[in-house]
Amino acid sequence: MDKYKLYEKIILYFSITIFLIFILLPFVEMFYASLRPLDHLFRSPYQFFSDDLSFWAYREMWNTVPMLPRYIFNSFFLASVTSLITLLFVIPAAYSYARFNFPFKNSSLYILLAINMFSGAVLLIPLYKVLRTFGLLNTYQAMIVPGVAFLIPTAIWLLKSYFEKIPVDLEEAAFVDGASRVQILRHIIAPLSTPGLVVVGIYAFIGAYAQQFLFAITFNQKKEYMPIPSGLYEFIGYTTVKWNEMMAASLVGIAPVLIVFLFLQKYIVEGLTSGAVKN
């Protein structure tokens, strides 16, 4: 095939740079702001450069918002519990969709897809009333219960495609040899589907970590249970916003998801796109 000419290469690299600037500018600016002293940030006229960059904000933020460690813990805790519960519901369902034929199989799969389209924001009113009736407002459950429901549909689709890749012959051979369904599940399905389970688990974790904000601001008013996305708003004070510390805390807050994603991005992207592209 033809090679790129030099000027074509330059145009391509130049366009990629512009594209990446658009995508990464907020993060770069967040990081830069986190390194600058507050009075440098608030200089007028605007100044691009500060001479005394430091990681001071990363130390000071824990004093400004004493609950910060708790918020970070809450975020992790909520996302972990939400994704584990999601897996518990999704594993049997996905297995069933991958292996068996039954009435309403396809239509129910499509209904699952359709549920994905109803965001939590539309259903907040009845959810609020339900949680209030059961006394669950201002608890961890207030954020976990709705969180799981909105992760189940995609997780089923994802995991189903992993289960489908495991050859049926293996299971049938074991069945003929007298293995029970439980034994098959434990000794054949579970080990072979570990990579798939990890990817779906991570997808659920990232999703749960991301969706906390809406449920947190609507269903929870208690500081002890607040996740980091809503906790960050404490840097906005009555008189001034401590932007540098808020940006430092934000970056600390997104670091875990970014690291997890970087290590597993190849599998996640493959998993998410294979369904949509090849179907």
Place this chain on the structure above:
Amino acid sequence: MNKKLRSFNSPTFLAYALIAPAAIYILLIVAWPVLETIRLSFTNSSLAGEDYVGFENYEKMLSSKKFNKIVTRTFVWMFFSVSLKLIIGLIGAILLNANLRGRSMFRVLIMPPWVVPIAIGMLGWLWLYNGYFGIIAGVGMHTGILDGPFGFLAYKQSAFISTIVADVWVGTPMVTVFFLAAMQGVPRDLYEAAYCDGASRWDRFFKITLPQITPVIITMSILSAIWTFNSFEIIWILTEGGPRGATTTLIIDTYKQALGNYKFGRGAARAVVVMILLTLFAGFYLALLARINKKISHG
């Protein structure tokens, strides 16, 4: 084996039993609330209690000028946001599909907006849009485009555009990744044959790539229309629907009515409108998906 045991072991029973927990969970947390929202929309429900009021909420809502403006605004906002996502996503996918050194790194570098919690990414945009200290206003002032500090979220028009840009930022990576995956799925021999026939790179893009990835383009445009329509956090964090309602979309209005004023009934009527529109989108999407699948399996 007796009859009872056989029916217990029959796959249909087992299949349903395995799905039941997930299905019941979704029925409770998604399906039931949908029905409850419809019921509430015919009441004046608030924290104090509720009475049946018939179509009053709907009549008030549909006859108010404000609501009609909100619906129009929602679709204008959606139109610009979705088109930009698709165009930038397509260009991005073409760039990242080019056989260049460093492309696998570029592919990873475009992901962060997709992965990072929206609520945190928006704090970055709040800072960028700051009229005195944000870099956009800073560059504007230094180059003379702006003659003084300019708060991008403080004025009606600039706030409208700014929220669209932030929404495009959140949505573009995913569109790009899906387009890219589709481009990589196009059989290589198609390109090689065209190359041998002397087709230019341009020709190959418009005659091979574009037709081959059309199904994915259609799917993604409907999916991102749905997601954009549902977009709540981005506008809520940047402007809370302001200034003076300039960025209030249907979802924001629903939220404000229901959980800002605790007027559940009025909020529910708006939520029902949202659900009807979503159902139309979803139906359209599923019908199209079924057609595309049929075409692929037959052709």
